[in-house]
Amino acid sequence: MTAMEQKNNTAFDLSTLDVIKFANVGTAVDILHPVTKEPLGFSITVLGSDGAAFKKISIEQARRRLAKMEKNGGFKPSAVSQEEREEDAVELLAACTTSWTKFNLEGANPSFNFDNAVALYSRFPWLREQVDQAIGNRANFIKG
Numbered sequence: 094m095t096a097m098e099q100k101n102n103t104a105f106d107l108s109t110l111d112v113i114k115f116a117n118v119g120t121a122v123d124i125l126h127p128v129t130k131e132p133l134g135f136s137i138t139v140l141g142s143d144g145a146a147f148k149k150i151s152i153e154q155a156r157r158r159l160a161k162m163e164k165n166g167g168f169k170p171s172a173v174s175q176e177e178r179e180e181d182a183v184e185l186l187a188a189c190t191t192s193w194t195k196f197n198l199e200g201a202n203p204s205f206n207f208d209n210a211v212a213l214y215s216r217f218p219w220l221r222e223q224v225d226q227a228i229g230n231r232a233n234f235i236k237g
Contacts, residue, residue, distance in 0.1 A: 115234035116141025119191050122227040127219035135196040139227055140189045141234040150188045154181045186221060187211045189228050 108114075121136040140146045158173050187210035195202055203209050214221040227233055 110235055112141065112143045112231050112234050115236055116144030116147070118234075119144075120227070120233045121194075122224060122233070124196075124220065124223060133196070135194045137193040137224055138191045139186075139224055140191060141231070142189075142229045143231065143234065144189070146189050147185065147228065150185050154185065182225070183211055183214045183221065186214050186224050186228065190224065 117140060119138050119140045121138045123136050124133045125131065126133055158177075161173065187207050190205075190207075190210045192205050198213075203213070214224065
């Protein structure tokens with residue numbers, strides 16, 4: 094059997110593209126300077142948008158928005174403020190963040206927890222943008 098015939102007889106292993114599985118494992122995101130794009134020497138580990146944590150929080154947020162809209166007399170876009178959308182976005186990113194490596198913030202090394210992640214993403218929109226892009230990029234969660 095030639096190499097070409099053998100290759101044609103080998104079935105592709107679809108499990109190598111199981112983005113849900115890998116999204117639930119997570120990936121480290123090297124954080125870059127917002128202007129120079131130079132690595133800043135720390136990373137944030139996040140779960141992907143195909144994973145369970147992202148889906149769970151997204152569903153909870155959608156239910157909250159729908160309940161608020163129903164309470165306020167209907168499905169009007171103005172029923173959910175821009176501030177609430179921002180808070181939801183930060184909450185979603187924080188829920189998908191599982192850890193970070195050491196960095197300093199005003200001379201202190203903040204420990205990882207949900208509240209600190211919310212504070213970090215609220216204060217640094219460029220950081221939030223990098224994490225958001227990483228969470229939504231399936232390429233970050235396909236191994237091999």
